[in-house]
Amino acid sequence: MTVVPADDGPSEAQGKDARVARTRADVSRAALQVLIEEGCEAxxxxxxxxxxxxxxxxxxxxxxxxxxxxxxALDALGEMPHQERSGDLRADVIGELRVFRQAVVDLRLDHILSVMAQWASVEEMARVRDRINSDGQRPLRGMLSEVLDGARLEASVSMLTGVVACPTLMFGTLPDDAVIEAAVDLVLTAVQSPS
Amino acid sequence: MTVVPADDGPSEAQGKDARVARTRADVSRAALQVLIEEGCEAxxxxxxxxxxxxxxxxxxxxxxxxxxxxxxALDALGEMPHQERSGDLRADVIGELRVFRQAVVDLRLDHILSVMAQWASVEEMARVRDRINSDGQRPLRGMLSEVLDGARLEASVSMLTGVVACPTLMFGTLPDDAVIEAAVDLVLTAVQSPS
Structure with a gap:
């Protein structure tokens, strides 16, 4: 068995680690800023x-x-903002979609989503993308799973994500409150009616 | 009034125009092939x-x-494939979403959508994107407008587009038939129930 001595003493190594971590954090934030404000090409x-x-x-x-x-840049993104639950399902789902709509504006989620989609043939990116998107959808999925399951749950998660994501990604527009409320009511009305 | 004589005779000019058009068509097809098969970075x-x-x-x-x-590349994309109408609204909407799902695979619409979203700050691209996406959604919108209008129509067009587009763009997966049918039934059940 060979014991490999460290090149630096512990405190020097820790100092170097701290410097690298700081550089990484600075560059992460700068990269995210560029991605949000100027897009992927920049x-x-x-x-x-x-x-x-x-x-x-x-x-x-x-x-x-x-x-x-x-x-x-994606490292610096942090947690997606979410709505606090009130217990009223309709109000909570509408609130969650409004927070998502605001995050599209604040975090340019259209840029983020499209850059992740574009690079997803790289396995590492596919993993990061799946994690970010799963985290983003988790509260919505949790709420809807109280009243839906199986294919109807999968469908409704994609549908309600799509009410915000589709106009954003396809036309650069955001749905107004009436459209978000109509979407939630379409899903919840169907759930309440005998199938 | 000044009459400006043409530099080339008509037949020579026509020959040149034809050559430029042929080059343009060849390069368009090649660019689309690269975008579909290798993505925007290539x-x-x-x-x-x-x-x-x-x-x-x-x-x-x-x-x-x-x-x-x-x-x-987008020039060479041509018309989006669509489903022929049978007159049965439920079957037609499901069929249209299945054709959309197949087009995601055949034309890598995830690459196309994300590259258009990424460049949409350029006005010319925003126009082309809006046209391509409007054309793509037109048959679905036409079908749904038979039973919905206003905010509910806008919501349902985005929701049903989202059933295919969201898993594709967010997770690189496609919805199975059960999820597509569940989505269509959620919308159509809500429409049939008294609101």
């Missing part, structure tokens, strides 16, 4: 380095590929 | 030139920007 090493205040060389050393920059 | 002048069998210089001369290549 997410280059040179531009992110400039925004983050690091050299291009630093960025290329740690994150050589364009995909690395996109993954960093 | 859509470079060098790669499209190679696939189309033209020089890079020819491509740069006529279509200098990357956006030009994307627009050319």
């Amino acid at each position: 997410l280059t090493h040179a531009h992110v380095a400039e925004i983050a205040g690091y050299s291009k060389t630093t960025l290329y050393t740690h994150w050589p590929a364009r995909l690395d920059l996109i993954m960093l | 859509l470079t002048h060098a790669h499209v030139a190679e696939i189309a069998g033209y020089s890079k210089t020819t491509l740069y001369t006529h279509w200098p920007a990357r956006l030009d290549l994307i627009m050319l």
Whole structure:
């Protein structure tokens, strides 16, 4: 058995780890800012380095590929905002969709969704995308699972996500409150009627 | 009034026009092939030139920007496939969504939708995207407008588009027949129940 001594003492190694972590956090935030404000095409090493205040060389050393920059941006995304539950199913589902609609504006979820879809042939991106999207849909799925299951649950989760996501991604528009309420009522009316 | 003589005789000019049109059609098809098979990142002048069998210089001369290549690819997309109407609303809506699902596979509509969303801050792309997506949704909208209007019509068009588009764009999966049928039944059951 060979014991490999560390190059640095523990405190020096910890100092280096902390520096790398700080650089990573700075570059992540800068990459997300570029993705949100300028879109995927602007997410280059040179531009992110400039925004983050690091050299291009630093960025290329740690994150050589364009995909690395996109993954960093997604790291900085954090938790999706969600609505607190009141216990009134209709109000809670409507509230959750309104929060989703606001997040499309604040976080440019149209850019985020489309960049993840575009790179999803890379396995690592497919995993991150599935996690982000599953987390995003979880509260909606939880609410709907109180009254629906099986194919009707799957259908309703996609349908209510689609009320916000489809106009956003297909036409760059957002549904107004009346459309969100109509969508929720279409689903909940069907649930309450004898099938 | 000044009469400006043409530089070329009519037949020579026509020959040139025909050549340009043929080049454009060839490059369009090649660009769409790259977009469908390899995705947006692969859509470079060098790669499209190679696939189309033209020089890079020819491509740069006529279509200098990357956006030009994307627009050319969308030109070659043609009409979206649609289901012929049988007159049975439930069967027709289900059939239309199944055709949409198949088109996602055949035409990689996930790539197409995401690249259009990503470039939509360019006005020309926003127009083309709106036209392609409106054309795509038209038959579904036409069917649903027989039983719905106003906010409920807008909601149901987005919801039923979302049943196919959301799993595709968010998870790279397709809904099975049971989910498509459940979605259509949720909407049509609600329509038939007294509101």
